[in-house]
Amino acid sequence: MVQLSVEGCPLQVPATSSILQAMVAAGQTLVEGVGCMGQGVCGSCRVLVRRTGDSEVRTALACETLVEEGMQVAFLEYFTPAARHRYRMDELGDSWDALARIGEVFPEAEHCRHCGGCDRACPKGLDVQRGVNQAVAGEMAASAHVFDECVMCNLCTLACPEHIRPNHLGLFVRRMLASRSLRPSDLLRRLQEIERGEPAIDFDAPGARPPV
Amino acid sequence: MASGIPYDLARQRWQVGATPPKRADEVSVPDLLKGYHPDHGPRARVSLAVGVNRGDPCQPDFAAHLQANALIDDVHIAGAQLVTTDVLVIGGGGGGCAAALTAAKDGARVILATKLRLGDSNTVMAEGGIQAAVGADDSPQRHFEDTLRAGHFCGEPELVAQMAMDGPAVIRWLIELGMMFDLEDDDRPLGGKLLRKKPGGATAARILSYRDYTGLEMMRVLREAVELEPGITLWNRCPVVELLSDDHGRCAGAVVYNLEWRCFVLVRARSVIMATGGAGRLHLNQFPTSNHYGATGDGLVLAYRIGARLRELDSFQYHPTGIAYPRHLAGGLISEAARSAGATLINGEGERFVDELQPRDVVAAAILRECAEGRGIERGGQVGVFLDTPSLEKANPGILAKRLVTLRHLAKKCGHDAAQEPFLVYPTLHYQNGGVAIDRHGATGTPGLYAVGELAGGIHGRNRLMGNALLDIVSVGRRAGAAAAAQPADGGTLWGRAGIGHVHAWQRELTLAGLPLDVKAPQLFPTYAHFDLGADAGLGAGMPAHGVGGIR
Ligand SMILES: Cc1cc2nc3c(=O)[nH]c(=O)nc-3n(C[C@H](O)[C@H](O)[C@H](O)COP(=O)(O)OP(=O)(O)OC[C@H]3O[C@@H](n4cnc5c(N)ncnc54)[C@H](O)[C@@H]3O)c2cc1C
Ligand code: SF4
Ligand code: SF4
Ligand code: FES
Numbered sequence: 001m002v003q004l005s006v007e008g009c010p011l012q013v014p015a016t017s018s019i020l021q022a023m024v025a026a027g028q029t030l031v032e033g034v035g036c037m038g039q040g041v042c043g044s045c046r047v048l049v050r051r052t053g054d055s056e057v058r059t060a061l062a063c064e065t066l067v068e069e070g071m072q073v074a075f076l077e078y079f080t081p082a083a084r085h086r087y088r089m090d091e092l093g094d095s096w097d098a099l100a101r102i103g104e105v106f107p108e109a110e111h112c113r114h115c116g117g118c119d120r121a122c123p124k125g126l127d128v129q130r131g132v133n134q135a136v137a138g139e140m141a142a143s144a145h146v147f148d149e150c151v152m153c154n155l156c157t158l159a160c161p162e163h164i165r166p167n168h169l170g171l172f173v174r175r176m177l178a179s180r181s182l183r184p185s186d187l188l189r190r191l192q193e194i195e196r197g198e199p200a201i202d203f204d205a206p207g208a209r210p211p212v
Numbered sequence: 213m214a215s216g217i218p219y220d221l222a223r224q225r226w227q228v229g230a231t232p233p234k235r236a237d238e239v240s241v242p243d244l245l246k247g248y249h250p251d252h253g254p255r256a257r258v259s260l261a262v263g264v265n266r267g268d269p270c271q272p273d274f275a276a277h278l279q280a281n282a283l284i285d286d287v288h289i290a291g292a293q294l295v296t297t298d299v300l301v302i303g304g305g306g307g308g309c310a311a312a313l314t315a316a317k318d319g320a321r322v323i324l325a326t327k328l329r330l331g332d333s334n335t336v337m338a339e340g341g342i343q344a345a346v347g348a349d350d351s352p353q354r355h356f357e358d359t360l361r362a363g364h365f366c367g368e369p370e371l372v373a374q375m376a377m378d379g380p381a382v383i384r385w386l387i388e389l390g391m392m393f394d395l396e397d398d399d400r401p402l403g404g405k406l407l408r409k410k411p412g413g414a415t416a417a418r419i420l421s422y423r424d425y426t427g428l429e430m431m432r433v434l435r436e437a438v439e440l441e442p443g444i445t446l447w448n449r450c451p452v453v454e455l456l457s458d459d460h461g462r463c464a465g466a467v468v469y470n471l472e473w474r475c476f477v478l479v480r481a482r483s484v485i486m487a488t489g490g491a492g493r494l495h496l497n498q499f500p501t502s503n504h505y506g507a508t509g510d511g512l513v514l515a516y517r518i519g520a521r522l523r524e525l526d527s528f529q530y531h532p533t534g535i536a537y538p539r540h541l542a543g544g545l546i547s548e549a550a551r552s553a554g555a556t557l558i559n560g561e562g563e564r565f566v567d568e569l570q571p572r573d574v575v576a577a578a579i580l581r582e583c584a585e586g587r588g589i590e591r592g593g594q595v596g597v598f599l600d601t602p603s604l605e606k607a608n609p610g611i612l613a614k615r616l617v618t619l620r621h622l623a624k625k626c627g628h629d630a631a632q633e634p635f636l637v638y639p640t641l642h643y644q645n646g647g648v649a650i651d652r653h654g655a656t657g658t659p660g661l662y663a664v665g666e667l668a669g670g671i672h673g674r675n676r677l678m679g680n681a682l683l684d685i686v687s688v689g690r691r692a693g694a695a696a697a698a699q700p701a702d703g704g705t706l707w708g709r710a711g712i713g714h715v716h717a718w719q720r721e722l723t724l725a726g727l728p729l730d731v732k733a734p735q736l737f738p739t740y741a742h743f744d745l746g747a748d749a750g751l752g753a754g755m756p757a758h759g760v761g762g763i764r
Contacts, residue, residue, distance in 0.1 A: 016592065018540045024740045031471060031743050032449060035332030037505045038544050040625070041428050042332050064625060066540065078329060078448075086440055089390055144392075148423070152331075152432050171436055175390025181401045182387050186346045190380045199352050201373040207357035210365040 004071040019062035019073055020045055033062065033075045040064040043153030046076040046123075059155045061123045076158070085168060095180040099138045105172060108164045110136050118156035118166045124149055128156045128166045135173050144174040216588035216595045217560030219636075225562035226598060226634065229606040232556075234564040241574055248584065249577040250497045250530060257526040261725040262718075263516050264657070270525040273496045277509060278516050278525075280733035281722060282715045283453045283745050284476070289467055289712070292476040297323045297445070299696045300466055300481035302452045302511065305333030306427075306682065307665025308487035309434035310689030311654075311696070313389075315485075316443030320697035323479060324444055325468050327451035327488075327506045327736065331435040334489050334504050334666060335685065338427025339547045339618060340411075341419040343679035344379030347408055350416035352376040358414045359680060362571075363645075363673020366524065371671050374652055375680070378687040383420060386686065391433045392422050411678040412548060413571060419679045424549060424618040430682065450477070451510065451736050453745065455484065455518045455661070457714040463518055463661035464710035474749055480710060483660055483696035486511040487689065490644040490666040493738045499641040500534055500543030505741075510734035511667045515648045518714050520656040520663070524646025527674040532557075532575035534640025536596030538626055543640045548678060550599060550619055551575075553611060558598040558634065559587040565597075573675065576639040583638065591636055598634035605631040643681065645672050654692030660699075662692040 002015045004022065011026040020037060023030050035042030045062035052070035062073070087105045102109065109132055118128035131146030147170030156166040193199055202208070226232075239247070246252045257269040262279055270278065301312040304326030312324045324330070345355040355376035360367050383406075387393070394407040408417035422429040438444055449471040456465040456478065465480040488511030492503025501507070516522055533546040551557075551568045557575070559565050559582045566578035579597055582588050588595040601619065605612050612620050612630050623630035647669030654662040665685040672680060722729060737743045745751070 014539075016539050021540050024742075027742055029742045031737055031741055032328070034505045035328055036337050038541050039337050041425065042329075042336050042504070044329055044332050084440075088440065089388065089437070149425070150432070151428065152435070168436070171390075171432060174392060175433060175436070177390075177401075178392045179388050179390045182392065183402050184346070184393070184395065184406045185403045186348065186405050187344075187380055187383055189348075190346045191384060194352075194377065194380060199377075201353055201356050201377065203369055203373065205353065205357065207354075208360055208369065 002067045002069050004067050004069070004073065006073045007075065013067055015067065017067050019047060019065050019067060022067045036063065038063045041151050043151035046153050046155055048074045048076060059121050059123055061153065064123070078154070085165065085172070087172070089175060089179055092176065095176070098140065098176055098180070101176070102135055102138075102173070106135075106164065106169045108162050109169055111162045112136070112164060113162060115161065117159040117161065121155040121159035123153060123155060124151060126150060131170050132164060132166050135169055140173050140177050143170065144177050146170065147174060216583060216586060216590035219589055219591035222560040222562070222589040222598070225560070226558055226600070227562075228602040230603070232558060232562050232564050237565070244577050244581065245573060247577070248580040249573055250499070251527055251573070261727065262721045264519060264521045265516070265525070268525065271496055271528065273494065274491065274509065274525060276731065277494065277513050277733040277735065279722065279727055280513070280731045281719060281729045282517065282712065283732050283734070284467060284712070285715075286712065288749070288751055289476050289478060292467070292478050294478045294480065295323070296480040297321050298481065298699075299323075299483050299485060299693075300325065300479050301485045301487060302326075302466060303333075303487035303489060303665070304330040305487060305489050305665065305685070306335035306430055306434055307489070307685035307689040308485070309438050310686045311485045311487060311662075311664050311693035312444050313434070313437055313441060314690045314693030315697040316441050318694055318697035320443070322444045323447060323481070324438065325447040325450040325452060325466070325479070327449070327510075329448045330438060330446060331431050332504060332506060333431065334507060335427050335682070336431040337502070337504060337545070338430070338682055339424045339545070340549065341409065341421030341426045341679050342383070342430075342682035343411065343418045343677065344383045344420055344683060345376060345416070345418055346380055346383070346406055346420070347416060347418065350418055352379065354415055355379060355418060359671070359677055360673070362413045362675050362677045364675060366673035368670040370652060371650070375671055375684055375687045379683055382683060382686045382690075385690065386430065386433070389433050389437050391430055393420050394422055412552065412569060413677050424547060424616070427682065452514065453734070453736070454712055454715065455514050456480070456710045456712065457518055458708050458710045459713070460659075461519065461714075462659045464708070467712070469745065469749065476749070482699045483662060485654070485662040485664055485692050485696055486515055486648070486667060487664040488667050492641045494735065495738070496528060496641055499530065500638070501641040502531055502534055502543055502545040503641070505738065508735045508737065509644075510736060511663070512647060513734040515656060515658070515661065515663060515667075517718050518658050518661065520658045520661060521649045522647065523649045523669040524674055527645040528641060529572060529643035529645055529676060530576040530639040531642035532572055532579055532639050533599055533637040535622075535626065535635065536638035537591045537594040537636040539592060539594055541626060542594060544622070545640065545642070546599060546619065546622065546635060546637060549616060550601065550604070553604060553616060554607065555604040556600045557637070558600050560589040560597070561587055571675065579637070579639055589636060594636065594638070596636040596638035599637045600634045601630040602632055602634060643676055645669070645674055645676055650688070652691065653695035654688045655695065662696055664689045664692045
């Protein structure tokens with residue numbers, strides 16, 4: 001058994017629990033700050049953690065973090081500032097305008113202080129700051145790649161003193177890249193065939209009936 | 213769970229790189245399923261006693277939820293705030309988002325209410341990919357036939373044909389919104405070819421993916437699009453606890469519980485689109501689950517109560533390879549990719565016991581048999597069999613680092629190196645094959661109510677092919693969104709009387725059938741969430757305080 005505290009409340013739980021399971025095991029109500037419950041993809045279970053003997057408070061995902069003796073945990077409210085970057089994918093013009101659009105939608109991005117706050121905050125260990133700087137420089141593919149495994153937990157957004165919202169910038173770049181450049185030939189061809197009404201479904205084909 | 217062979221002993225019997233013989237097996241597939249698959253056998257189903265499906269077979273634990281009383285009564289909503297909208301979408305997974313985006317684009321005012329936070333869903337957890345027949349060696353016809361066959365010909369041909377034909381347009385729609393897909397050659401986005409994988413049970417390579425987190429890529433794009441869409445009002449942390457009906461038996465909106473403010477809100481809507489996903493978190497048959505925290509089958513309970521017909525309620529998918537150990541990750545999914553790449557399953561005696569690439573139900577039943585007959589492996593109180601990733605790596609050096617990236621991450625979370633130590637796996641409750649019966653627009657038997665996604669039934673028959681769920685949710689989601697937005701704004705539907713009259717009729721039915729009124733559903737959260745709506749909302753005098761003001 002391990003003793004830890006969550007939101008100031010002492011809990012005693014089996015050592016093999018994640019922080020989320022610790023709350024469940026301790027009989028606490030758990031109806032927010034949870035989603036995928038262990039896969040680490042939904043980015044909901046954001047916590048601040050201080051471990052025994054560690055002077056720093058660190059960010060983590062509660063479903064992926066095992067409890068430790070003496071650990072202190074606080075959940076983070078989901079942080080959505082009222083003003084956010086607004087855009088519509090279908091109103092962005094063609095890809096020649098990409099750099100201008102990045103600057104318009106995310107004007108703060110070029111003010112990055114290189115403080116590394118976003119990197120420290122990221123529970124997935126992504127090079128967030130590099131991704132931001134690459135986006136500003138127009139290196140879109142490289143920037144998009146940085147955010148490949150981003151789970152949109154918004155911890156970097158919470159950390160950024162310049163209100164850049166790095167993960168949303170990363171997603172913006174990714175979306176632009178896909179919607180403005182991805183045109184696979186096989187998909188184009190099949191779409192054209194369907195438009196011409198070529199492949200119709202035959203409900204009476206032998207393969208559409210159960211074998212007798 | 214049954215006990216098994218101690219882990220250390222099993223480790224001694226297992227040799228990395230060895231090719232253990234497969235145990236000869238006399239048992240036929242039907243007998244294996246009958247003996248060990250939870251969908252079969254004598255305790256697999258009961259007959260429903262109330263509702264439109266009276267007399268139909270249903271999984272017993274699930275039947276208890278379907279035949280329960282409502283969470284609320286008239287008095288609880290008497291003073292509730294009333295809001296009106298054109299379209300109410302319930303559920304913030306991929307299906308709900310696709311429906312909401314389409315309805316808003318068609319000019320409807322949309323409210324999207326979801327239980328947790330937008331995107332907290334099964335959709336974000338999908339790994340493998342999405343089907344669409346784009347290859348030159350493939351066709352919508354093949355997709356159609358493969359899907360029907362895999363579903364044991366219980367699917368609705370009309371719906372399956374529509375989904376197969378929609379496939380390419382769905383991929384185009386997702387790309388236009390900004391979703392990426394893997395290409396054969398990543399440097400050729402213009403005019404290259406989509407990378408295709410072959411799902412178990414299909415006749416052509418048809419799975420399109422983004423890495424091995426396709427659902428994450430899809431969901432973060434859909435979520436951003438919904439959040440930035442001015443036509444959609446988003447209500448996070450607002451589970452729906454009951455539907456509203458009018459005098460004509462139409463669905464007229466829903467009762468939402470706002471977890472933040474602890475109050476009920478009545479939403480009147482011209483159309484309601486239900487997209488609340490599956491029921492894995494009900495832990496049917498006491499199984500672990502791969503599903504997200506909110507997958508408690510709420511929409512099915514509510515749709516049934518208001519009179520919509522359900523189908524295939526006794527057919528669920530148990531994925532063979534859930535994590536068995538460590539306990540804190542139990543139920544988590546190890547994708548089929550590991551087995552299709554050649555990873556074998558080994559029991560505590562060091563034997564192979566099944567052809568790993570058989571359909572999911574067969575492999576799952578085989579694992580359950582090993583565990584039931586004492587040949588499973590026990591570690592830290594958990595029982596399972598080995599998924600032999602070290603031998604896979606030895607035979608294909610580099611495969612874990614290059615092709616099975618998520619698997620490597622997963623092993624790290626389990627506290628081991630996938631190249632050195634096998635996983636311990638046990639079947640996990642994964643998917644609801646059936647659901648609310650729908651037509652081609654997602655319309656249910658109840659006017660005004662649409663059903664989309666895992667909650668809807670009729671496409672996958674009694675078994676779903678990998679990759680068809682992600683296609684189904686967007687295909688039907690877009691159609692339901694368009695149909696709902698096209699409902700005429702005749703005023704009458706919004707201003708007539710609406711309430712929970714159907715609940716009163718339901719209570720009479722329950723009483724007549726001798727069923728108790730104190731069993732309530734939908735459950736909203738798993739039991740271990742320690743959530744009690746009555747206590748949380750302060751309903752009734754003398755309610756116990758538990759559930760109010762937890763530390764979270
Ligand atoms: C681990 C895993 C891997 C998978 N891999 C694949 C794959 O590779 N390919 C594939 O095709 N399919 C896959 N599937 C299946 C597929 O992901 C799902 O079937 C599909 O995403 C369901 O989408 P949905 O929109 O219907 O439901 P969900 O995405 O589950 O969304 C349901 C939403 O409704 C909300 N909700 C629930 N109850 C209420 C309520 N009372 N009020 C308001 N909101 C409510 C939930 O919080 C959630 O936001 C996988 C599933 C899992 C769990
Ligand atoms: S980049 Fe930001 S939002 Fe994405 S995982 Fe890292 S901290 Fe979370
Ligand atoms: S936190 Fe903001 S300012 Fe600091 S490095 Fe990251 S993006 Fe730049
Ligand atoms: S619950 Fe989804 S990331 Fe932790």
